[in-house]
Amino acid sequence: MLEPLLLGLSTGPSCMIFCGPVALPLFMSDMKEHRGQGAALLRFLTGRLIGYILAGFILGLTGQLLLNYLSPLVKDRFMLISYMLVGLMMLLRGLAFLPKEKGLCQKARKVMPQKRAELFLGLATGLNLCPPFLAMATRVTQGPVKGMFSFFLFFIGTSIYLVVLMLLPFLKKHKEALQGIGRITMLMMGGYFFFFLGILQLGRWQG
Amino acid sequence: MKKTSSALSIPQVLILLAIYILPLMFFGINAAGSGELPYALIYGLYLLTLLFLMFKTGKISKYRRIFFVSMALLFFPAFIHDLIIERGTMLIPQSTVVNNENPFCHIVIPITMIPMILKKMVIFPGRLMGHYTSIYSMLVIWVFMTISLGRGWCSWVCFYGGWDDGCSRISQKTKLHMDNRAPWIRNLPKAMLLFVVLGSLITLTSIYCEWLCPFKLITEFESPTNLRNTVALILMIVLFFGTLIILPILSRRRVNCGLLCPFGAMQGLIGSKIAPFKVKMDKSLCISCGQCEKHCPSFSMGKNIRSSCTLCGECIDLCPTGALDIHLRGKKRIFPKAPAFFKELLQPRNLFILAAFTGGTIISYSFAIHSLKLLVNLF
Ligand code: SF4
Ligand code: SF4
Ligand code: SF4
Numbered sequence: 001m002l003e004p005l006l007l008g009l010s011t012g013p014s015c016m017i018f019c020g021p022v023a024l025p026l027f028m029s030d031m032k033e034h035r036g037q038g039a040a041l042l043r044f045l046t047g048r049l050i051g052y053i054l055a056g057f058i059l060g061l062t063g064q065l066l067l068n069y070l071s072p073l074v075k076d077r078f079m080l081i082s083y084m085l086v087g088l089m090m091l092l093r094g095l096a097f098l099p100k101e102k103g104l105c106q107k108a109r110k111v112m113p114q115k116r117a118e119l120f121l122g123l124a125t126g127l128n129l130c131p132p133f134l135a136m137a138t139r140v141t142q143g144p145v146k147g148m149f150s151f152f153l154f155f156i157g158t159s160i161y162l163v164v165l166m167l168l169p170f171l172k173k174h175k176e177a178l179q180g181i182g183r184i185t186m187l188m189m190g191g192y193f194f195f196f197l198g199i200l201q202l203g204r205w206q207g
Numbered sequence: 208m209k210k211t212s213s214a215l216s217i218p219q220v221l222i223l224l225a226i227y228i229l230p231l232m233f234f235g236i237n238a239a240g241s242g243e244l245p246y247a248l249i250y251g252l253y254l255l256t257l258l259f260l261m262f263k264t265g266k267i268s269k270y271r272r273i274f275f276v277s278m279a280l281l282f283f284p285a286f287i288h289d290l291i292i293e294r295g296t297m298l299i300p301q302s303t304v305v306n307n308e309n310p311f312c313h314i315v316i317p318i319t320m321i322p323m324i325l326k327k328m329v330i331f332p333g334r335l336m337g338h339y340t341s342i343y344s345m346l347v348i349w350v351f352m353t354i355s356l357g358r359g360w361c362s363w364v365c366f367y368g369g370w371d372d373g374c375s376r377i378s379q380k381t382k383l384h385m386d387n388r389a390p391w392i393r394n395l396p397k398a399m400l401l402f403v404v405l406g407s408l409i410t411l412t413s414i415y416c417e418w419l420c421p422f423k424l425i426t427e428f429e430s431p432t433n434l435r436n437t438v439a440l441i442l443m444i445v446l447f448f449g450t451l452i453i454l455p456i457l458s459r460r461r462v463n464c465g466l467l468c469p470f471g472a473m474q475g476l477i478g479s480k481i482a483p484f485k486v487k488m489d490k491s492l493c494i495s496c497g498q499c500e501k502h503c504p505s506f507s508m509g510k511n512i513r514s515s516c517t518l519c520g521e522c523i524d525l526c527p528t529g530a531l532d533i534h535l536r537g538k539k540r541i542f543p544k545a546p547a548f549f550k551e552l553l554q555p556r557n558l559f560i561l562a563a564f565t566g567g568t569i570i571s572y573s574f575a576i577h578s579l580k581l582l583v584n585l586f
Binding site: 013014016017018020021024025176177180181182183184185188189192196197200201203 | 325326390391393394395397398399401402405406408409410411414418433434435438
């Protein structure tokens with residue numbers, strides 16, 4: 001029964017390879033105090049949990065059927081869309097930090113406030129078909145409730161590693177610099193996800 | 208207060224040159240291949256002359272820059288020639304990627320570190336060892352140079368840095384003002400480092416090499432046979448001319464090295480902490496003339512000297528009061544009680560110049576004489 005938890009614990013570092021590049025600039029760009037950081041991480045994890053529970057429910061319902069249908073091409077397309085969405089959200093959030101009062105920056109502030117970004121980017125990382133996620137998915141076979149429960153345990157296992165983000169407020173001496181670095185990184189990372197991992201790969205869409 | 212001259216007397220210069228000649232001869236003779244000895248001698252004499260002038264005039268930056276730019280210009284003919292001999296083209300063939308035979312360059316070091324720790328894998332298709340451009344030999348050189356020179360690497364040793372350093376001094380006037388103190392300028396190098404490190408984790412490939420390296424134009428690049436590679440090629444050309452030539456000429460700053468190179472940012476963070484030599488300001492001598500901030504090519508001078516300082520010597524030469532100098536572990540003089548002759552001779556700035564110039568010599572000798580031979584044969 002504890003297999004998903006152990007799987008999460010053992011594959012957690014690999015999870016960080018995808019979640020880290022999204023979560024680190026997201027949290028650095030805001031640099032909250034301890035309580036605020038705790039709440040922000042909770043929002044991010046809630047989004048991630050929703051993603052996992054959803055995945056557990058669907059996979060539990062369809063069993064291996066869905067996985068069999070998930071050919072490499074379909075997986076590829078799913079990833080492409082997910083990269084573009086993550087990129088778009090990060091770009092909007094990055095733009096929202098720019099000091100311009102009007103135009104795109106103002107719209108970005110409205111569409112993607114920090115709290116929303118934390119929840120939605122968490123959700124996007126929860127639905128990412130990374131190798132640990134797929135390893136977990138192959139183990140879900142016994143109905144939606146068990147599926148959700150397994151993914152919940154997997155979530156616990158992998159999320160433990162994200163707790164390191166609670167260390168950020170300890171760096172408050174460098175708050176201004178870290179915030180600035182986080183904001184620029186956010187824009188760059190958003191552009192990278194959206195353009196280089198998304199748009200430029202659309203040629204692969206046809207297979 | 209007027210600056211006291213840092214020029215050395217002829218006997219003092221000769222002692223320092225005598226120390227330098229040992230590694231010069233060792234590496235010069237070692238680096239010379241068949242028929243290359245005359246070129247090794249010419250290059251050796253050239254280096255000796257530059258070092259002589261640096262010590263004799265007490266001006267660091269001018270002669271350093273001549274050395275640094277020649278190193279950059281002499282690097283790529285030999286590199287490209289070797290590539291063409293080895294694989295017949297500057298383009299990266301699939302086989303060298305599959306067989307892990309791409310030359311490894313130091314700029315990728317910060318990008319490969321975290322995947323090495325997390326996944327125990329090297330995310331660059333390079334040789335592990337057994338070649339001068341292999342991963343291990345580059346790592347050894349890096350550790351050694353970082354411990355001794357810190358970010359001084361970026362003004363004395365790197366065979367790429369001469370491009371924007373040289374271009375930053377082509378124009379006498381600044382046509383594009385880039386404010387050293389603007390927060391985005393201060394944060395961009397570290398953001399760039401963080402971005403390429405994190406971005407490379409996602410695909411487990413070096414996204415800097417794939418998309419952002421301007422030096423690919425003068426080393427190796429993928430054939431533009433598909434959309435992805437065509438975009439990469441366009442980006443590479445824009446970055447080469449934009450960040451290494453046009454922007455440095457307009458702004459009189461090293462735009463690539465000061466803002467965009469991830470290795471430079473890492474050297475600033477790590478190297479400046481562990482290396483013994485640093486540029487320090489004696490605030491009691493400073494008259495706030497602003498010359499240092501105005502002319503620092505690396506965006507390293509704000510209210511204080513930043514960790515990104517490449518010890519290029521520009522500000523030291525320009526400061527009218529001598530408020531700036533190179534210190535060794537916080538000391539301006541290491542033998543304050545020694546007789547004046549030795550006190551002057553062994554001041555940290557001279558020891559640093561000797562160490563850094565020797566570092567550049569070791570790195571450049573082989574490709575420089577190879578390129579000289581190629582160029583002479585060409586004409
Ligand atoms: S910043 Fe990069 S390219 Fe420039 S000198 Fe340093 S290592 Fe070389
Ligand atoms: S060059 Fe810089 S350190 Fe020297 S006097 Fe002027 S402001 Fe002060
Ligand atoms: S602070 Fe001075 S020595 Fe350092 S990079 Fe700037 S000009 Fe060169």
